[in-house]
Amino acid sequence: MVNERAYVPFSCVFNGSKMSYTMNALTDNASMYRHIYLVCLVKEDGEQLHVLGGFFIKTNLHREDEVYLSMLTQCCLRMDGLENTLSDSTSFLSLKLKIEGVQDIYEEEGISLMKYQYQQLVTHGITSFKGVIHSYSCAFST
Numbered sequence: 001m002v003n004e005r006a007y008v009p010f011s012c013v014f015n016g017s018k019m020s021y022t023m024n025a026l027t028d029n030a031s032m033y034r035h036i037y038l039v040c041l042v043k044e045d046g047e048q049l050h051v052l053g054g055f056f057i058k059t060n061l062h063r064e065d066e067v068y069l070s071m072l073t074q075c076c077l078r079m080d081g082l083e084n085t086l087s088d089s090t091s092f093l094s095l096k097l098k099i100e101g102v103q104d105i106y107e108e109e110g111i112s113l114m115k116y117q118y119q120q121l122v123t124h125g126i127t128s129f130k131g132v133i134h135s136y137s138c139a140f141s142t
Contacts, residue, residue: 010110011055013081033058095131
């Protein structure tokens with residue numbers, strides 16, 4: 001999925017510990033995007049954390065930009081398997097990645113990084129996450 005603000009080279013949906021994923025090829029110049037983030041979509045249900053899915057996003061927006069959360073929401077709404085998962089108990093966990101050279105996510109990397117992040121979150125909870133947490137309920141409250 002590509003638009004003027006973002007490119008999503010890899011997205012996935014978790015069903016329990018099973019993961020299905022989609023790769024998206026970019027026909028334009030991938031170097032036009034300055035940042036790359038690993039984003040996990042999670043839902044808190046009382047004491048339990050459910051990892052719903054995730055994606056890598058290349059963008060010129062910084063995760064502290066005012067429109068970043070809106071962009072994540074719009075991307076999520078366009079992804080098969082994630083479009084109906086957003087609710088007040090849903091959060092985006094956003095981790096900035098540093099990749100040497102051309103910042104591309106390849107299939108093996110995407111699978112490996114997402115499975116690792118899934119395992120960390122289900123084992124250690126949201127407190128194990130080293131990035132920024134964006135609550136979906138805040139996406140349109142401003």
